[in-house]
Amino acid sequence: MNLIFLGPPGAGKGTLAVKAVEILGVPQISTGSIFRTAIADKTPLGLKVKAIIDAGKLVDDETTIALVKERLIKDDVKNGYILDGFPRTIPQAEALAGFSKVDKVINFDIPDSGVLERLGGRRVCRKCGFNFHAIFNKPKQEGVCDHCGGEVYIRDDDKPEAVQKRLEVYRAQTAPLIDYYRGKGLLLDIDAKPMVDQIVINFKKAMGI
Ligand code: ADP
Ligand code: ZN
Numbered sequence: 001m002n003l004i005f006l007g008p009p010g011a012g013k014g015t016l017a018v019k020a021v022e023i024l025g026v027p028q029i030s031t032g033s034i035f036r037t038a039i040a041d042k043t044p045l046g047l048k049v050k051a052i053i054d055a056g057k058l059v060d061d062e063t064t065i066a067l068v069k070e071r072l073i074k075d076d077v078k079n080g081y082i083l084d085g086f087p088r089t090i091p092q093a094e095a096l097a098g099f100s101k102v103d104k105v106i107n108f109d110i111p112d113s114g115v116l117e118r119l120g121g122r123r124v125c126r127k128c129g130f131n132f133h134a135i136f137n138k139p140k141q142e143g144v145c146d147h148c149g150g151e152v153y154i155r156d157d158d159k160p161e162a163v164q165k166r167l168e169v170y171r172a173q174t175a176p177l178i179d180y181y182r183g184k185g186l187l188l189d190i191d192a193k194p195m196v197d198q199i200v201i202n203f204k205k206a207m208g209i
Contacts, residue, residue, distance in 0.1 A: 003106060004181075006105050010114075011110045015196055024082070029083050031085045056165030088173060107187050115167065122158050127151070190206050
């Protein structure tokens with residue numbers, strides 16, 4: 001099962017993906033995490049994309065497509081994958097169609113108010129990437145990940161100026177993918193407003209599992 005998770009920043013794609021990986025037994029591939037790891041490791045890719053990402057803009061299609069194409073060659077995606085954060089533009093979707101067959105696209109439906117509330121409080125583990133929230137889902141010990149003991153921090157692109165920019169970019173460049181995939185009969189809408197446990201239920205229902 002080859003799945004795409006589509007939705008605005010802060011819709012909970014990464015959070016659901018962690019659960020969906022357990023349910024489906026296929027890996028999550030998050031372009032955002034790949035970029036953040038590259039930035040932390042100061043690789044050539046990381047140095048190239050850091051300023052772009054911190055400003056809330058999109059990395060160019062050519063770079064992003066090459067990254068995903070290379071990732072989908074690996075053995076662990078034989079039985080499927082969850083693409084989280086890719087494609088984010090029509091050219092990315094068209095390129096993907098040329099090297100992989102997408103089975104379903106999960107569209108995370110959430111109003112801007114929900115996005116702002118989530119991103120405003122989002123805290124992320126630097127080591128394992130787990131998402132916490134300053135109010136709704138705090139780590140037991142402040143600043144320390146419950147799962148791996150890593151440092152829990154605020155992503156640079158979750159700062160208010162970057163969040164506004166990311167929402168604009170989402171509307172202009174990514175939202176057109178909703179109609180693109182709906183037109184291909186691949187889209188499954190899920191209500192992404194509730195808390196995680198309910199979203200897992202909504203996801204299973206949409207998938208018929
Ligand atoms: P979120 O879904 O919370 O916005 P991600 O972790 O998916 O965050 O992505 C963080 C940033 O990484 C994006 O704002 C963008 O700059 C970059 N990025 C991730 N995926 C892509 C992509 N498919 N194309 C271009 N840039 C991307
Ligand atoms: Zn962790």
